[in-house]
Amino acid sequence: MDKIVIEGGRPLHGTVKTSGAKNAALPLLAATLLTGGVHRLRNIPHLRDIRTTKTLLYHLGATFEEGDPLSIHTETVDDYEVPYDLVKTMRASVLVLGPLVARFKRARVSLPGGCAIGARPINFHLSGLERLGVNIELKHGYVEASAQKLVGNHIYFDIPTVTGTANIMMAAVLAEGQTVIENGAREPEVVELASCLTNMGGSIQGAGTSVITIEGVSELQPLDHTIMPDRIEVATYLTAAGITRGSITVRPCIPEHVEAVIHKLEQAGMRFEIGDDYITCSAGETIHNIDVETNPYPGFPTDMQAQIMAMMCLADGQSIIIEKIFENRFMHVSELKRMGADISIEGNTAIVRGRSKLQGAPVMATDLRASASLVLAGLAAEGVTEVSRVYHLDRGYERLEEKLSGVGAKIERVKG
Numbered sequence: 382m383d384k385i386v387i388e389g390g391r392p393l394h395g396t397v398k399t400s401g402a403k404n405a406a407l408p409l410l411a412a413t414l415l416t417g418g419v420h421r422l423r424n425i426p427h428l429r430d431i432r433t434t435k436t437l438l439y440h441l442g443a444t445f446e447e448g449d450p451l452s453i454h455t456e457t458v459d460d461y462e463v464p465y466d467l468v469k470t471m472r473a474s475v476l477v478l479g480p481l482v483a484r485f486k487r488a489r490v491s492l493p494g495g496c497a498i499g500a501r502p503i504n505f506h507l508s509g510l511e512r513l514g515v516n517i518e519l520k521h522g523y524v525e526a527s528a529q530k531l532v533g534n535h536i537y538f539d540i541p542t543v544t545g546t547a548n549i550m551m552a553a554v555l556a557e558g559q560t561v562i563e564n565g566a567r568e569p570e571v572v573e574l575a576s577c578l579t580n581m582g583g584s585i586q587g588a589g590t591s592v593i594t595i596e597g598v599s600e601l602q603p604l605d606h607t608i609m610p611d612r613i614e615v616a617t618y619l620t621a622a623g624i625t626r627g628s629i630t631v632r633p634c635i636p637e638h639v640e641a642v643i644h645k646l647e648q649a650g651m652r653f654e655i656g657d658d659y660i661t662c663s664a665g666e667t668i669h670n671i672d673v674e675t676n677p678y679p680g681f682p683t684d685m686q687a688q689i690m691a692m693m694c695l696a697d698g699q700s701i702i703i704e705k706i707f708e709n710r711f712m713h714v715s716e717l718k719r720m721g722a723d724i725s726i727e728g729n730t731a732i733v734r735g736r737s738k739l740q741g742a743p744v745m746a747t748d749l750r751a752s753a754s755l756v757l758a759g760l761a762a763e764g765v766t767e768v769s770r771v772y773h774l775d776r777g778y779e780r781l782e783e784k785l786s787g788v789g790a791k792i793e794r795v796k797g
């Protein structure tokens with residue numbers, strides 16, 4: 382298996398070019414199932430989760446013309462079953478449930494199991510679909526969904542679920558009448574999906590607020606869209622500048638999408654210059670300790686919790702980091718401790734006592750963002766860090782080593 386080998390201790394300086402957003406691209410690829418035709422998506426990131434989704438669409442009968450734009454032909458889709466093999470490698474496969482049931486009135490999709498960051502049930506996706514008139518049965522590890530027709534309804538989510546909101550929006554856009562999602566997710570990726578569904582001929586109001594109203598339509602046009610920049614990738618590179626005491630410009634980006642992270646990095650002593658489509662940041666003399674609590678957007682993203690924790694390992698005091706979204710998202714802690722970090726965990730709270738240095742070590746992680754935090758720690762540590770299980774990074778960071786080398790990191794992928 383490949384490894385990432387980092388020789389730490391170099392401040393990073395320069396410009397990083399952002400890729401398209403993974404978590405925006407995944408629901409948009411699923412949305413191409415809503416109607417037969419030739420869909421065009423530009424700025425699709427080259428990532429493992431994208432390849433998995435393309436395999437899934439291919440399995441259902443779609444074909445592709447590679448390039449930018451990526452053209453996706455979905456008039457040939459004639460299957461509505463997604464096997465366990467595809468869902469077990471990527472939970473976001475569940476995003477096809479809404480579109481399949483909306484178009485074919487049936488779907489058979491393997492139920493995702495637990496994952497490294499938490500139990501992650503899909504009960505809100507399923508109860509939301511039931512409210513639209515879909516009959517749901519769980520059989521032999523599969524969700525079997527069927528309906529005579531989909532009819533709009535009021536749906537309240539106990540927790541604002543990102544992919545749950547996406548799934549229901551995609552189902553409701555072809556339902557009869559009006560659907561109102563209350564306590565819906567407000568993430569930019571949900572807003573992007575809503576604007577694409579609107580461009581396809583759907584009618585959606587309120588995306589970006591917690592009440593989303595969808596007026597069902599009887600048909601949609603193919604999708605033609607450029608994916609927005611990845612806000613978590615942007616925030617990860619800003620943090621890379623902070624932890625290495627360097628200065629980095631990240632572009633293109635939508636600065637508003639990373640406001641919560643910038644706010645925290647400013648408290649940690651970093652300075653920012655913010656343009657329309659770029660952010661330049663530079664580290665302060667020292668890293669100040671900060672307290673962080675993850676929350677649904679516009680709160681501090683859970684997808685940045687592990688990376689900010691790596692930075693706080695080198696702060697000048699004690700930080701309290703509270704993870705409120707996923708119950709098991711501290712898998713990086715034991716690895717960071719192996720690099721010399723002083724962290725203790727109490728329930729969903731990590732107490733990070735900053736130290737003056739970290740030491741390079743062989744490390745591995747069990748999820749994407751945890752792996753990113755170990756790379757950041759490695760960039761700042763004394764000596765050599767070897768990050769194994771690189772396939773986690775390849776799920777969500779396009780050309781990570783190349784982008785970091787471009788700003789002065791000593792980092793390489795070693796094939797194994």
Ligand code: EPU
Binds near residue numbers: 502503542545570749
């Ligand atoms: N939840 C339920 N029942 C449901 C759905 C969610 O209890 O039916 C709970 C979850 O267990 C969690 C909370 O609700 O405690 C929020 O989860 P959400 O459904 O919003 O997460 P998700 O849609 O499965 C997306 C991203 C994640 C990101 C989270 C939170 C995609 C493909 N995935 O997951 O991204 O962490 O929202 O922002 O959009 C990543 O990119 O590394 C990643 C994990």
